[in-house]
Amino acid sequence: MTITLALTDQDKATLRTAAYGAVALLSAADATGKPHKIATTGSIALSSAIGATGHVLAAKTRDIDLYGKSVAELADRVLPALTQSITLLNRQDPAEADNFRGIVLTAIEAATQVHQGRPGPVLTDMIAKIAGALDAA
Incomplete structure (x- = not known):
């Protein structure tokens, strides 16, 4: 069964920025000299996602907004x-919201396995902040 979500281009950009941004936050906060491995492993996990969210995350676009001069930005x-x-x-399909949450948390777990x-x-604190943002809705 294929789930079709009514997402605007901006909605899709927000989903991609959120998911890939979570991995970028971990990579930026890593002080062990392995940020590139965190970024690679987390990105592979995201691009391997399934469901409607998986299709959004797998799209090749340039709309992911991860610019900033600091981890805080x-x-x-x-x-x-x-x-x-x-x-x-959640407004469109609560099951897909759960799927997105699971995708992001799986990517975080994969990224930290390096x-x-x-x-x-520092990474533990960032993971808690990411999980908190996912649960704030």
């Missing part, structure tokens, strides 16, 4: 986009 853009994405999807153990306190 990136977080100011990404964390609200995560909450907005869940709100948007540490072959427990992530440090």
Whole structure:
């Protein structure tokens, strides 16, 4: 069964910015010298997603807005986009909102596996902030 969501181009850009931005936040906050591995592993997880959200995330576009001069600027853009994405999807299909939440959390888990153990306190804090933004809707 294929789920069709009524998403505008801006809605799709918000979903992509939120999901890829969550991975970018982890990468930017990593102090172990492995940010490129976090970014690669997390992005692969996102591009491997299924469902209606998976189709949105797999699209090759240039509308992902991850610009900023600091982790704080990136977080100011990404964390609200995560909450907005869940709100948007909940209005149309709560199951797809759950799918999106699961996709982002799976990407985070995959990205942090590059540490072959427990992530440090900075990454743990960022993961909590991302999860909080997903649950704020």
